[in-house]
Amino acid sequence: MSISEDRIAWEEVIEAKAFVDMARITPQPFKDSVEFTCMPVGTGCAISLPTAPAVGLNRILALNERDELNLAFEWMKTKTGRRHVQIRETSAANELRGWILDQGLVENGAWVKLTRPAPSAPLPIEGPVRARLAGIDDAPIFGKLTCAGFGFPAELEPLWSCLIGKKGWACFIAELEGTAIGTGAMFIEDGYAWLGGGTTSAEYRNRGAQKALINARLNEGLAQGVSLFAVETVQPREDQPNISFANLTKAGFKPSYVRKNYLLPN
Incomplete structure (x- = not known):
């Protein structure tokens, strides 16, 4: 029996597909x-990388059916690290809330999912920062900048x-006066795109790198026939502004739903 009759949203599915493909390549x-x-x-996945500090690489996502959740949960219990289950808040019917309690999961923050349609025409290039497609020779600096930016x-x-040059992926490097200062990735399949891996070197933040990386990915997606784009970031709070959320909404993304993070007990 399904825990929730809600369909898994396309923006959730394309994100899960991106991580499945990342693991494949x-x-x-x-x-x-x-x-x-x-x-x-099913439509989602369970992913584990114990040495990664981020929730994104240690979680279960895009699932809301009991049997599938249980399968993923039993698999995740065999892993180490700070493991999470992500649940779309609007899917959390009473049966699902009971499942969360039964597993001993502890709420640990939330993400907001944002979406937008493709722009009607290529977006203009503005400001001193330029974002360009990364080539094979850029692979080392892309990996270095991304890891440094995310800690x-x-x-x-x-x-x-390893994402550079792979089918379905478009990776970008932001540059300021010839210096590489940030990165962003995009996974594309069947007219949908997921944006991830967006980060900027600490000493170059608030210079426009994220705006340049977002617009570059939107333009590349438009050129590749993408009709809908999805991305996620930490849910903003009044006492904790979220620059990423602000940049995305300025770029035309709109909140779609909130997804809560539940931490597995040790």
Whole structure:
């Protein structure tokens, strides 16, 4: 029986597909060395990378059916790290809330999902920062900048570097006066696109890099026939402004729903 009769939203599905594909194209020796694993389940997946500090690489997402959630949960319990289950708030019917309690999950923040249609025409290039498609030669700096921006250990740089040049992926580097200062990635499938990996070196923040990276991905997606774009960020609060959320809404993205994070007990 389904815990919720709600369909899994397309913006949730394209995100899960991006992580499943990331795991598929990451070289096996590297995956083995850092214990990076991913299990596709239904429309979603469970993904584990214990040394990554971010929720995004240690979670269950895009599932709301009891059997699928239980399958993913049992798999995730065998992993280490700060593991989470992400649940779309509007899908949290009483039966699902009971499941959360039964598993001993603890609420640990929330993300907001945002979407927007493709622009009607290419967006103009403004400001001193330029974002360009990354080529194979850029793979090392792309991995280095992405890990540094997210506070990941340097050993995880190949996780991002291996995305360069792969089918379905478009990776960008933001530059200021010739210096690489930020990165952004995009996964495309069947007219949908997921934006991820957007980060800027600490010393170059608030210079316009994220705006340039967002617009560059929208323009590339438009050129590749994308009709709808999705992205997520930490849910903003009055006492904790979210620059990422502000940049995305200025770029035409609108909140779609809130997804809560539930931490697995140790």
